[in-house]
Amino acid sequence: MAAMGTPGALRVASWHLTAFRRFWRLNLLSSLVQPLLYLLGLGVGVGSLVDRNTGSGQLLGSASYVAFVAPGLLVTTAMALTAGESMWPVMGSLTWQRGYHGIAATSLEARDIVFGHGTWMMVRSGIAATAVAIVLACFRETRSWGLLPGILAAIAVGVSFAMPIMAFSINVKLDGAFAGLQRFLIIPLFLFGGAFYPISQLPTVVQWVARLFPLWHGVVMARDFSVGDVDWAGVVGHTAYIAAWVVAGTWIAIIRLRKRLYP
Amino acid sequence: MSEPLIVAEQLIKRFGEFTAVDGIDVQVEKGEAFGFLGPNGAGKSSTMRMIACVSPITAGRLRVFGLDPATQGADIRRRIGVVPQLDTLDVELSVQENLWLYGRFFDLPRPEAKRRSAELLEFAQLTDRATSVVESLSGGMKRRLSIARSLINEPELLLLDEPTTGLDPQARHVLWDRLYRLKQQGVTLVLTTHYMDEAEQLCDRLVVMDQGKIVAEGSPRSLIGQYATREVLELRFAADGNAAAAPQLEGIGERQELLPDRVLIYADDGEHALTETHHRGLQPESALVRRASLEDVFLLLTGRTLVD
Numbered sequence A: 001m002a003a004m005g006t007p008g009a010l011r012v013a014s015w016h017l018t019a020f021r022r023f024w025r026l027n028l029l030s031s032l033v034q035p036l037l038y039l040l041g042l043g044v045g046v047g048s049l050v051d052r053n054t055g056s057g058q059l060l061g062s063a064s065y066v067a068f069v070a071p072g073l074l075v076t077t078a079m080a081l082t083a084g085e086s087m088w089p090v091m092g093s094l095t096w097q098r099g100y101h102g103i104a105a106t107s108l109e110a111r112d113i114v115f116g117h118g119t120w121m122m123v124r125s126g127i128a129a130t131a132v133a134i135v136l137a138c139f140r141e142t143r144s145w146g147l148l149p150g151i152l153a154a155i156a157v158g159v160s161f162a163m164p165i166m167a168f169s170i171n172v173k174l175d176g177a178f179a180g181l182q183r184f185l186i187i188p189l190f191l192f193g194g195a196f197y198p199i200s201q202l203p204t205v206v207q208w209v210a211r212l213f214p215l216w217h218g219v220v221m222a223r224d225f226s227v228g229d230v231d232w233a234g235v236v237g238h239t240a241y242i243a244a245w246v247v248a249g250t251w252i253a254i255i256r257l258r259k260r261l262y263p
Numbered sequence B: 001m002s003e004p005l006i007v008a009e010q011l012i013k014r015f016g017e018f019t020a021v022d023g024i025d026v027q028v029e030k031g032e033a034f035g036f037l038g039p040n041g042a043g044k045s046s047t048m049r050m051i052a053c054v055s056p057i058t059a060g061r062l063r064v065f066g067l068d069p070a071t072q073g074a075d076i077r078r079r080i081g082v083v084p085q086l087d088t089l090d091v092e093l094s095v096q097e098n099l100w101l102y103g104r105f106f107d108l109p110r111p112e113a114k115r116r117s118a119e120l121l122e123f124a125q126l127t128d129r130a131t132s133v134v135e136s137l138s139g140g141m142k143r144r145l146s147i148a149r150s151l152i153n154e155p156e157l158l159l160l161d162e163p164t165t166g167l168d169p170q171a172r173h174v175l176w177d178r179l180y181r182l183k184q185q186g187v188t189l190v191l192t193t194h195y196m197d198e199a200e201q202l203c204d205r206l207v208v209m210d211q212g213k214i215v216a217e218g219s220p221r222s223l224i225g226q227y228a229t230r231e232v233l234e235l236r237f238a239a240d241g242n243a244a245a246a247p248q249l250e251g252i253g254e255r256q257e258l259l260p261d262r263v264l265i266y267a268d269d270g271e272h273a274l275t276e277t278h279h280r281g282l283q284p285e286s287a288l289v290r291r292a293s294l295e296d297v298f299l300l301l302t303g304r305t306l307v308d
């Protein structure tokens, strides 16, 4: 029997890391630009409008609109990042560059590739959310210890999107499908997932759709942490729900990747 | 008596209704260089992929190192090197990073992976390109890197699927030389190829596959001796003249083959056959006498040329 060495997932993750290191500045910058633009554009612009209206603070449950949006940005950044990283790169590793096929020919197998992707997506979500949190900590209005558990919520949401989307991408034949996924899932969730206003403002049906996906659960947790009003039973429920997405996505991804790599 | 390194019995691979490998029997001994020859779609890659444990067998029996690929795939893969038909290199990474990472996949400690990488770069004559991005390499260099990478785990068995397809003659000769050295070091080689000269150069033994079946087996020399004459006379006639000339050549040599662009006459004495042709008043545009090759064996067995 072979001795247990470094877990396969870590060996695969170190492959991702090597590729990432080549372009890390660009990668980090691009995952920072978007949240900062939203923070400035919406937080400051819309915020000045919202904060002037009496009663909004009560509805939002936070001191200011910027403080309301900030934790949402932490979590949506992770979602946008891992969603994209689980589309083209996954397809490319199977079709254009065939990196997964290279790994599958070694003593590693489909499960290691999927776990490796998940591990790497945790790292990437963590890096991106930490970078956003550092920026948020620079401003008095958005500064809070709650940003730290907020990073954890962002990582959880990041992986919960990465795994099901990876499962989807494994069998995608034309990359046009990804543009569709971005337009019809990721962007709508970004807008209607509770990051910019409480979903109670939405029609009931839309509220339920928002609740169906993990984003809203992560946003709510991150916001509760930053506002300092934590409902621990809620945290357990949200975390369990997000974890269910991770487990289901991982499971389907392994089955599909196995079929794809070992036909 | 040790068991052969690879044993396949009535091995079958189906994709849905389609049968890609149709009940082949193969044994490869330790230290041997073994070839799968055949035209496009013969089932060479499908067979190689089953041996490499990246494609489950449909039926029959397969053992590699005496292990069962269905249940011990990872243990087998740990001990083999694979050069797939399509490169799976990380084109955005450097040459040495490709080697290091592959070493990591096999869980080599980092210093060991680096040590072996340096050796393999030397072996593949890529030392001066170590830090180049793979994308910038020529086709021959990429293929050499693929081979180098497949050796990082010091495999006992190396599987090469069309290692030299698409390379210029010089690059092919460099590769042959490298493979020959590996064989001398005791690595068992299994390769597929469309090229007869490659098979003749490298293989101790080979099988000719066609439509999923093995149609002949033996050493290159024995196959030629068994299926072809000593020499071949190749005649080319002016436009459309080949078909017209064929009946008039009847009886010259042992056998004839009419191809779209030429007529082949199999004869132990090619010069004699050519004299006979001239005696019959035929004026080919060109005539060439050469030694029979595996190409002729293949043509005889399948009625088709190897490279379309």
Ligand SMILES: Nc1ncnc2c1ncn2[C@@H]1O[C@H](COP(=O)(O)OP(=O)(O)OP(=O)(O)O)[C@@H](O)[C@H]1O
Pocket (backbone or CB within 6 Å): A263, B015, B018, B019, B020, B038, B039, B040, B041, B042, B043, B044, B045, B046, B047, B085
């Ligand atoms: N994953 C697959 N799904 C369906 N059919 C396949 C698959 N892989 C191979 N085939 C079919 O099996 C047959 C044999 O293919 P294979 O790749 O083994 O041939 P080959 O001898 O390697 O040919 P080539 O010289 O062109 O590489 C072909 O008809 C091919 O279309």
Ligand SMILES: [Mg+2]
Pocket (backbone or CB within 6 Å): B044, B045, B046, B085, B161
């Ligand atoms: Mg092939």
